[in-house]
Structures are given as structure tokens and as C-alpha cells.
Amino acid sequence: MAIKLYGDPGSGSRRRVTTAAALMGIELEYVNMDLFKGDSHTPEFLKLNPHGLTPVMVDGDTVLYEAAAINVYLAEKVGSDLLGTTARERYEVLQWMFWSGEQWRVFATTLFNERIVKSVMGEAEDPSIVGLVERNVRAAAAVLDTHLADRSFIVGDRLTLADIDVAAPFSQSHRTRIPFHEFPHLVAWQQRLLDTVPVWAETKREIDERIDRVLAEAGRGR
Structure with missing residues (x-):
């Protein structure tokens, strides 16, 4: 089955x-x-x-x-x-997956709701919520940017579930205008994933096509 x-x-x-x-x-x-x-x-x-x-x-x-x-x-x-090859790696992968949920994705999701979902519904974003999100994203991104300064992946020397979890907010970043561009190591890491993990680029195209259709149907364009 x-x-x-x-x-x-x-x-x-x-x-x-x-x-x-x-x-x-x-x-x-x-x-x-x-x-x-x-x-x-x-x-x-x-x-x-x-x-x-x-x-x-x-x-x-x-x-x-x-x-x-x-x-x-x-x-x-x-x-x-993808879950790690040693017990230590496994715990590090889980650590970053939990970190992503607590310190990272929740704010990206909130910004998506403010700038995409509300737009589709014909509502205006709330500046106070956007400000709160951007402050928290910058604080977390500074930590992540430092972590990625001398490494290619979140844990160890290869792709793990930690990379997939932490990279997820980039899926809509060009639409939500989340301030990732302020952190060069973070941007370089994400581009490396797109360049070296074909399925990551493929699923990005799938998301873009889907959201482009939703915005077009709502008369909001790109």
C-alpha cells in the first residue's frame, strides 16, 4: 500500500x-x-x-x-x-529541526499569512505583526549566518533533514520579502542547495507555479 x-x-x-x-x-x-x-x-x-x-x-x-x-x-x-550517520549527528539534526520550528519557520509562516494570504483575501497586512516577525527573523538569521560562515551544510559535511527544514522559509521569500538578503552566508547556503540538490530546485518551481496561479486568480499578479 x-x-x-x-x-x-x-x-x-x-x-x-x-x-x-x-x-x-x-x-x-x-x-x-x-x-x-x-x-x-x-x-x-x-x-x-x-x-x-x-x-x-x-x-x-x-x-x-x-x-x-x-x-x-x-x-x-x-x-x-538524512537523519545523520552517528548518534551525535542525529541529535544535531534533531536540534536544528526543533530550532527551525521554534525560532524560524513560525515567523516565516506568519509573514506569508500577512503578505500573501491577506493579499489574496483583499486585506491589508498588519505593520505591527510584520515588524515583530522581521525582528525575530533577523535575530535567528544572525545565529544561523554565523553557523554557516565556515560550513556548507547545517550538520556535518552533507545534506541532512536539518537543511531541508531550515531552508523551507526560502520557498516564498521573494514574495514575502523576508530579510534573508541581509545575511550573505545564509543566502550562499540556500543557493548552494538549489545548485546541488536538483529536487530542491524542482520543488521550488512547483511551489512558484502554484502560488503564481493563486495570485493570478485573485487578481494580485506576482
Whole structure:
């Protein structure tokens, strides 16, 4: 039975799972959802995730939401080194995945809601929320920029799930205008991922096409 993944092709979190699965050679059955039309709030879907959020993975009797948990599950299922090759690396990968959720992605998601979702809905962004987000992003980015000053990847000398998690906010950065450009090592690392990990570039194109369509349908252009 194929592993099902429910999600919107424009979601950076879905991108995290589709990228990791492709790198691990795991075939997924995609159940595409339109978050802008409320597909994740139907009674049927809320049985899978009562929060009404995606992605959600269904593997037989195992139902998981939260992309980080899904990726750890998939990595353990196939014994992938994306979770690290030693106990120390594994803990470092998990550390950065947790860091990403606490210090990083939550603010990128908030900015996406302010500048993209509100735009689609014809609402104005809230300057106080944007200011709060940018202050927190700059604080976290300064730490990450220093960490990446003398290394090519977040953990060790190769790609891991930590890179995929931490890189996710770049999915919409040119639209949300999140201030990543102020941090040169961070920008160089992200470009390196696009240049050396073909599936990361491929999933970026998928997201761009999806969000471009949403904005065009809402009359908001790019």
C-alpha cells in the first residue's frame, strides 16, 4: 500500500516532505488539497488532523502530521542517513529541526499569512505583526549566518533533514520579502542547495507555479 501525503503543492511544509521522500527514494501517493478553498477543514480531513493543517501522511494505520515528524518517520523507515550517520549527528539534526520550528519557520509562516494570504483575501497586512516577525527573523538569521560562515551544510559535511527544514522559509521569500538578503552566508547556503540538490530546485518551481496561479486568480499578479 502506497504512503499517502495530503497537502497543497504551494506549501513549503509539503515541499519539505516531497523533497526528503524523493532523496530517500520513497514513492508517495499525493492527495492534492487547496488550502485557499478550505479543503483542510472538511469533516473527513479533520479526522486526520484536527488542526486542519497539512501535510498529513497516512501509511497504513500510521497517521502523522507535522512535516518534521513525517520526515523523521520516513528516514527511520528506510534507514536514511538524512537523519545523520552517528548518534551525535542525529541529535544535531534533531536540534536544528526543533530550532527551525521554534525560532524560524513560525515567523516565516506568519509573514506569508500577512503578505500573501491577506493579499489574496483583499486585506491589508498588519505593520505591527510584520515588524515583530522581521525582528525575530533577523535575530535567528544572525545565529544561523554565523553557523554557516565556515560550513556548507547545517550538520556535518552533507545534506541532512536539518537543511531541508531550515531552508523551507526560502520557498516564498521573494514574495514575502523576508530579510534573508541581509545575511550573505545564509543566502550562499540556500543557493548552494538549489545548485546541488536538483529536487530542491524542482520543488521550488512547483511551489512558484502554484502560488503564481493563486495570485493570478485573485487578481494580485506576482
